[in-house]
Structure formats: structure tokens, C-alpha cells
Amino acid sequence: MLKNILMAEIMPIVEEFDQQLNYDTEYESRLQAAANNFIAAASSLPRASGCLPPCGFQVQGAVYNCVTCQYDSCEFPLDCPGKEITVQENNRTQMWCSVPFLLPADVEIVWRYAQDRTMLRERFDDVTVGADPLYSIPSARPEQSGTYQCEVLSQEQSLVRLYFYLTVIPVAQTGHVHLQDVFAQALLPEGQFPRLSSTDSFSYWLPRPAFLTTCLTAIMLLIFLSLGVLYWLSYQIRTSVFDPAQETILTEEKKYLIHC
Template identity: 60%
Template sequence: MSTSALCLVCVSLLFGTSLSCLQCFIDISVRNRLCWGHVLTEHNVRYVDGCFKKLDRLFDRNERVIEAGRVGRGYNKQLKEIMEAEILPMAKEFNQKRNKDTLYEERLQTAADNFIAAASKLPRVSGCFPPCGFQSAGAVYNCIICRYDSCEFPLDCPFEEINVTENSRSQIWCEVPFPLPGDIEVIWSVAERVKTQLVDHFKEVTAGVDRLYSIPSTSLQHQGTYKCEIYSGQRSIVRLYYYLTVTPQVVEGHAELQDIFDLSLLSKGPILPEPVGSPPSLLPSPLLLTTCLTSLLLLLFLSLGALYWLTMPE
């Protein structure tokens, strides 16, 4: 086998699976009719391969064309219509007719630009949100493979840690960053006192549409793994795991006493915390008591003096 033939085989194997928006929507027979009359102006001879090279450059390897084709689910039909509107009339016009390569260049460039402009106006999607969940709504059309990219994430999400105090209220929200279908069912399960994702450790506790799991008064028995699994049409689309850690109140009280003891050591004397919720003192201040007592004594002396002057004989 010659060197050139070997290179051709290698290139074919390397790019054989790479397609384009043009190849996705325009049949090879149409492309053959389009390129039949491609003529090299310099030599005035038909050169069909030159036309295919133009298609490859202007469509197959044009990043702007590929990016314009990245539309949301269901809009690949509109992509096909846009591409056909640009290529089919030209293929019909050029079929079995000789045209200069300069005309091909001009017309194909215009067709590519028109496709980019029209396809770019089709709705886009936000794409995939890592790290987990089956996200059908986030898939975008990929002209390189002629199908939609799938968000190939695992259904199981990483653990989320939640810390609460004993006897307090706990709320766990089952939230995901990607849009959910309208027909979801939410199943909450719990694996008591263990941190696990193993299915056989969980016991189902609720099922419905509520994505909030609430514990009015959390006890030590509530510590463990909580799993929120969301279904759509009997199919699981995501599983979220929350590990709930419950801190006993005794431990918190001990921590407060330790803080008071540390402050006492620093100040070289006892420091007692002010009683919480104690009523304010009703006794007046010492200054106010002294003022009132002085005023009463002065009033008494004045009264006695007045009485003395009134009782003196004339």
C-alpha cells in the first residue's frame, strides 16, 4: 500500500465519525447534485472535490455553524428546515450545470451565513448542571454527532451536611439546580444513625409532591441520612442525600459553662452570667433616697418652727 493511500485510510478512520450540520440534514445525493457542476476557473475543468472542500470549510469545520446548531430539545426540526431552505434550491439550480468555483464560493458562503443567522435565533437551553441528576431538558443538539448531547451525570448526588440542636426544628429542602418536569413524585427515606447511600439501609417515610421534609422537634434518634428521590413517570431522575447531625443540649450547656470558667480565670475572679429574663430592680437609687429623706427632715423642721412662732404669747 502506498504512503498516500495509507494516509487517506488514517484520516478516514480519524474523522469518519465526525459529522456536521450540513451532513446531518442534507442527504449525500443532494450534495452530489449541488457539486456536480463545480468548475475550476483557472483550468475550466470540473472539479467536484473542490466543491466538497468548500462545504467542509464553510459548514463542516465552521465553529459558528456548529455553535448555531446547539439548540434545545425539539428544535432540530427547525434546524433541518433552515438548512434545507439554503441548500435545496441551490442544488436544484446547479444540478447538471457548470458554474465557476468563484460563484460556488460566494453562494455557499451566503448560505452558511444565513444558516448561522437563522439558527442562532432558535431557543437556547441552559445546558447541564453538574454534578448529578438525569437532566433531559438540559440537552443541546450537537451537529458533530447529529443528536442531542445527554447530561451523563450519576443519579446520586454528594452528601450535604446539616447540623441542628436537640429539640430544635429541622427542615430539609430537596432542591436541584436544573428544571424539573411537571409530573414529579418525591419520596423521602431515612437511614437512622448511619451515613450511607446503600438502598437496603433506607426506610421510606413519605411520598408525594412535597420537597420539604420537616421535623418539628429534633431528637437524637433523628440523626442519620435522609434521602430525597425524585421520580418522573415512574423513572428516578435524581437522588439527594442529607446527613443530619444532632447536637445534645447538655453538650451546649457544658460549652457555655466552660466559657464562663475561662473568663473567670482571665479576670482572676468569679464571673457569673446575668440571669436571663430576670425582672429589673424596683428599689430606688441611694441618691434618690438621700434626697427624699433630706427633704422630709427639712419640711419637719419648718413645720415645727412655724408651730413654735404661732404658740408664742404676744
């Protein structure tokens, strides 16, 4: 596109002055006018940029400035907007130090941690240093809540800093919140719970399969034990009725009572 603009400004002058003699001032004025028109047309062209917002020093996205004859950086801040992460206690959580633009091959990744919500460098403590972009917490605890920072370095120069705001909800607090929700629903008019919509799953209201299996097994075991006890009692009764020795003892007791 720049070549087409240049040829459109120069070729008419070449054809007009071909095989002609002109004063130097005329050449100078016509070429200066062509140069001004070229700069104005070139400045209005859309520039191809590899810059991907909103953050990071992107070497591959630098754009050549035709006016200053230098490469302009993307001029984005190194600090990226923070990402919110919420996880329940004892659950696994992962944070990826990844960016949408191309990074050099010799990057070094530093993970840092701060107990509060902050972006101040002095509030962070180094956790790990290496080339692994993944930071994983197998079983999150409430005291692990805070801000996690991932900084990407290349030849000791910072390229980008990512922030993750982690909130770990305790198990007891989760149950408390659920009870508050049930209580709030019970305070609806006439104490009625809202009906399930057609999109809701009825499995929400049913116990878990493992819980149902345990209950059924316990009920069947109780029934078998009850039947065993009843059979044992009936056997004891039949034995005591037809025992000859017991019959003799009862006859002697009757004779003694009649004698008295």
C-alpha cells in the same frame, strides 16, 4: 452562526462554477473541502447548554450533537453532594427537595432515612411518598440524627437524589460545651477573660429581660413582706405596753417579790 459558516463555504463555489462546465471530480473535491471546513468551524463554536451542575438527569438541558445527530444528556451523576444540617435538641428543622433545573410536572418525591452517614440505597428506609418537597421535623431529638435522602422520580425513572446529613445536639451536651468554653477562657494568662470587641454586643453579657423582670418582682415582694412583718411587730409591742390588764399583772408580781 452555523448558517453564516455554511454560506461562507458554499457561495464562493457557486459563484466560481456559475455558468461553467466542470468535471464531476472537481465538484466532488471542492464540496468535500467545503464540508470539512464547515465541520471544523462548527465544532469550535460555543454550544448553548441548559445543564446546571453538579447532579441530576436534566431533560431540558440536553444538547444536540451535530456529529452524531442525537441529543446528549448532561451526563451528571444522579446523586448530589450531601448537605450538612446541625440543630439543637427540641428545635425545628426543615429539608427542601429542590433543584436549580426544571422538573417535569408529574414528579413523585420519596423521602428515606438511614441512621448512619451513608449514600447506599440498601441502608435507607422509606419515610414518605408523594409530591411534597418539604420534610419537616417540629422538635428534633438526638435519635433522629442520620442521613435523609430525597429522590425525585418521573414515570418511575430517577431524576435526582439529594442527601441531608442531620446532627441533633442534645441540650445537656450544649450546656457542657458552654461550660468547657468558659473554663478554657478562665485558663488564659492571669485568669482574665478576653475583652469584648467593638463589634460585640453587650447584650451577650446581660441577663434576659424576662429573668430581670422576675428578679425585680421577687425583690419588691420580699420588701413589702418585710415591711408588713415590721409593722405587725411594732403594733404588738405598742399593744402590750399600754394594756391595763398587763399593767395590773406586773404590779402584783412586784408586790409578791417585795413580800418575799
